């Protein structure tokens with residue numbers, strides 16, 4: 001029996017959030033519906049952040065309202081504060097995600113507050129989600145390098161990841177937001193984090209700016225990580241992380257995992273079709 005590795009699909013959120021052209025809601029919905037048919041169990045489709053900060057995500061409620069929800073697929077949304085949480089609930093997100101940084105510079109740039117202030121803001125979200133019986137995922141950004149603060153100490157990533165886990169996140173996704181990590185820096189970071197959080201409660205979220213995301217995934221597999229975030233078509237980036245280019249492409253991750261003997265449960269043809277559609281959206285072609 002081949003071992004299973006899950007890919008958490010990011011294209012509708014992390015993939016599209018940085019696009020300059022305001023993409024019509026119908027195109028976003030069509031992309032999610034194609035992804036739903038490709039075999040994912042989790043798809044991040046929305047982000048209830050300030051529309052002034054990320055205009056592309058302003059129609060998140062309409063996207064969640066318009067998709068054809070497939071049984072067995074969880075449709076997730078980012079929520080930076082209670083305003084975002086309440087909007088995500090109203091739009092019937094299946095789970096939400098809080099997002100922190102391991103570097104102070106990026107925390108200020110992305111959330112306009114310090115790391116500890118961001119964690120304090122997340123507390124009421126955790127409390128409300130517990131009452132609503134909704135699962136919460138956590139992100140830590142800049143896990144090896146930060147364009148504002150330089151190299152990130154692995155101990156700092158472990159500290160923030162452990163805090164998110166203690167607060168109740170069922171999984172913590174570790175973001176190489178700007179794609180500067182190497183297999184060596186990823187391994188050092190994961191060794192520190194795995195002392196604080198079990199590997200089966202962690203995920204790798206590696207942007208491919210430096211072209212090393214697949215190598216970093218292999219290094220993470222060796223440390224016991226079995227969930228990876230990726231975006232079809234290699235779309236994406238974070239508007240508040242200078243130089244952040246695409247997420248690692250789901251098609252490439254699925255192919256590499258298959259070559260390594262892992263099962264992802266994804267349909268390669270449907271994945272390729274969704275990837276082609278995602279690239280068309282990015283190029284601004286009409287669907």
Ligand code: HMG
Pocket residue numbers: 014017047048049050051052053054078080081082083084085099110111112139140141142174175176177205237238239240
């Ligand atoms: P702020 O300006 O400090 O917030 O921003 P504020 O509370 O003072 O509010 C300012 C305005 O925003 C107010 O409106 C609020 O109502 C509104 P005004 O009175 O001026 O008209 N507002 C909201 N509107 C809608 N939904 C909300 C919301 N909250 C406030 N939830 C804030 C603080 C957190 C809002 C802002 O910094 C923000 O939205 N940041 C999000 C940035 C972002 O989305 N970045 C990309 C996602 S993270 C990422 O991509 C990394 C990841 O992929 C992992 C990795 O790669 O490492 C996850």
Ligand code: MG
Pocket residue numbers: 014175177205207237238
């Ligand atoms: Mg990201």
